[in-house]
Amino acid sequence: MKASQELFEFVRHQLNQFGDCPNMRNLVVYLAIPDDTRKTSLVVVGNWPPQHNSLPALEDDPSLQILEPCRLWMPLRRQRLLLGVLRAEIKTLPWPAPLTARLQSCARSLTEALFLELERQQLKEELNRVHQQVQLLVHQLRNPLAALRTFSQLLLKRLEPENRHRSLVEGMLVEQEQLKRYVEAIDRLGQPPLIISSSPIVDIPLLLPSALIPNDPTTLKSILEPLIERAKATAALQGRYWGGPQILPNWSGNGNAVLEILANLLENAFRYCPSTHPIGLYVDKTGEMEEWRLCVWDGGPSLPIKEREYIFERGKRGSNSINHNGTGLGLALAKGLARQIGGNLKLICPPAVINKSLPLEGNAFCLFLPSNTNSEET
Numbered sequence: 001m002k003a004s005q006e007l008f009e010f011v012r013h014q015l016n017q018f019g020d021c022p023n024m025r026n027l028v029v030y031l032a033i034p035d036d037t038r039k040t041s042l043v044v045v046g047n048w049p050p051q052h053n054s055l056p057a058l059e060d061d062p063s064l065q066i067l068e069p070c071r072l073w074m075p076l077r078r079q080r081l082l083l084g085v086l087r088a089e090i091k092t093l094p095w096p097a098p099l100t101a102r103l104q105s106c107a108r109s110l111t112e113a114l115f116l117e118l119e120r121q122q123l124k125e126e127l128n129r130v131h132q133q134v135q136l137l138v139h140q141l142r143n144p145l146a147a148l149r150t151f152s153q154l155l156l157k158r159l160e161p162e163n164r165h166r167s168l169v170e171g172m173l174v175e176q177e178q179l180k181r182y183v184e185a186i187d188r189l190g191q192p193p194l195i196i197s198s199s200p201i202v203d204i205p206l207l208l209p210s211a212l213i214p215n216d217p218t219t220l221k222s223i224l225e226p227l228i229e230r231a232k233a234t235a236a237l238q239g240r241y242w243g244g245p246q247i248l249p250n251w252s253g254n255g256n257a258v259l260e261i262l263a264n265l266l267e268n269a270f271r272y273c274p275s276t277h278p279i280g281l282y283v284d285k286t287g288e289m290e291e292w293r294l295c296v297w298d299g300g301p302s303l304p305i306k307e308r309e310y311i312f313e314r315g316k317r318g319s320n321s322i323n324h325n326g327t328g329l330g331l332a333l334a335k336g337l338a339r340q341i342g343g344n345l346k347l348i349c350p351p352a353v354i355n356k357s358l359p360l361e362g363n364a365f366c367l368f369l370p371s372n373t374n375s376e377e378t
Contacts, residue, residue, distance in 0.1 A: 001083075001118050003031055003045045010113050011046030014106050018048060021099060025070070025089040029110060030058055032082050042085055058085070069093055072100075074107040076114055083114035138187045145183065149176045167229060174226040221248050223255045224262070228281065231266050235279060238270065243280025243358075249292040251369055254341045258294070258367065261334045261345065265296035265365045268330060273300035277362070282354060286368075291343075295366040297351035299359035308347055331365075342370035 015027045026049065030042035042058035058064060064071075070093060076084040086107045090099070156169045228244055235242035251258075262281070269279045277299040286293045303311060314332040331345075338345040346366050351358035358364070 001031065001033060001114075001121055004117060004120075007113065007117050008045060011110065014109060015046055015048035017106070018102070023090050023092060023096070024048075024099070025091050026087075027089075028055060028087040029076075030085040030087070031114070032076075032084050040082065045084070072103065074103060076107060076111040078111055078115045081115075083111060083118065086110060134186060134189070138183055141183050145176060145180055149173065149180075152176065168233070171226045171229045175230070220251050220255050220258060223259045224248055227259060227263060227266070231270075231279070231281065234270055238275045240275050241278035241280075243278060243282070243297075245281045245283040245294075247283055249283060249294075249369070251292050253369065257337055257341050258369065261337055261367055262294060262296060264330050264334045265367075268365075269296055269298045273298035273362075278359065280358075282351070282358060282364070284355070289371045291371055292369040293354075293366050294369070295348070295351070295354055295364045297354070297358055297362060297364040299351070299362040302349045302361055303347070303363055308349065311347060312345070338367055344368045 011029050015029065018024050018027060027047065028044055029046040031045045032040050033043055034040045044055040044057065047055055055061075064087075068089070070090050072088045072090075072095065074086040074088070075082060076086060086103070088103050152169055152172045156166065156173070159166050159169065225248075232242050232244060266279075266281070273279055279296075279298045282295040282297055284293055285291065312331050312335045314329060335345040344367075346368065348354055348364045348366055350361050351364040352360045354364055354366070
């Protein structure tokens with residue numbers, strides 16, 4: 001472990017508090033630094049009173065190996081881990097009990113500071129290692145993504161304009177572009193420097209990295225169509241009924257955020273709803289402000305009433321997800337992102353409450369979009 005400037009300042013502050021003790025001769029704090037041979041050196045990181053000349057390491061000062069009644073050694077140890085040593089010397093014996101108590105309190109504070117410094121450095125090293133691994137993976141991902149795009153473009157050129165498979169290939173190109181944007185966002189995660197600010201940190205749950213949430217508004221139609229095609233294809237592969245929307249809103253806003261929320265809801269529906277039950281997306285306008293409502297519904301078992309109260313909390317999962325892998329973060333993040341764009345996300349059971357044509361049993365996760373004066377049905 002290397003001592004940071006903050007650690008030096010903390011040690012200096014701790015030792016300076018003994019300036020009111022006339023019987024105190026000196027105080028020295030040593031930092032335990034192991035080498036490659038597992039041998040530990042005790043290097044000085046602070047002393048009182050301050051000296052212009054730096055003090056030698058403990059093993060380089062033979063005079064300290066002689067037992068002295070006026071000298072007290074206090075190991076700075078956290079469980080079995082030796083972090084350092086505090087050396088105190090007084091001018092005349094005996095050792096005053098109040099002074100010994102103060103030194104013990106100082107030793108505890110120094111131990112915690114050294115342990116936190118060690119943890120900080122280990123976390124920093126781990127973060128750097130993970131960042132390097134992520135950068136390597138991002139670099140390796142670019143080539144297959146570029147190859148997928150090239151192959152898809154070549155395949156699209158070979159299909160006639162009226163070929164019914166063109167929409168699938170076009171959907172592949174849209175998904176590839178989305179993956180590319182994810183990779184670029186991941187690549188930029190570690191670039192901004194970590195700056196300590198006095199401003200309070202607002203904990204806003206984000207489902208998307210900031211690089212994937214553009215400021216320019218986008219229409220939903222072009223964004224949702226590939227998502228709906230993918231859901232339709234997934235339902236066909238699972239052998240279940242898919243109920244697509246009759247209309248799509250020509251809503252102008254953060255379409256990428258809406259896409260991410262709906263993609264998350266659809267993934268949950270296909271994962272947790274039994275394959276014998278239907279899934280769909282229902283779109284309509286509701287409320288006095290005629291807000292657009294986009295509902296991902298399923299005809300599976302409805303969530304128990306007690307679970308509906310906390311299903312949007314972080315780490316909470318419904319009983320229908322017990323046999324499936326998951327973190328319990330998706331719905332919480334989706335709801336937070338919905339609120340971030342000025343909308344909301346609610347659970348309505350059963351879907352028939354929304355429209356009589358929907359199942360009498362099941363769940364409907366409804367995204368309410370903020371009002372938009374330019375919205376029109378398409």
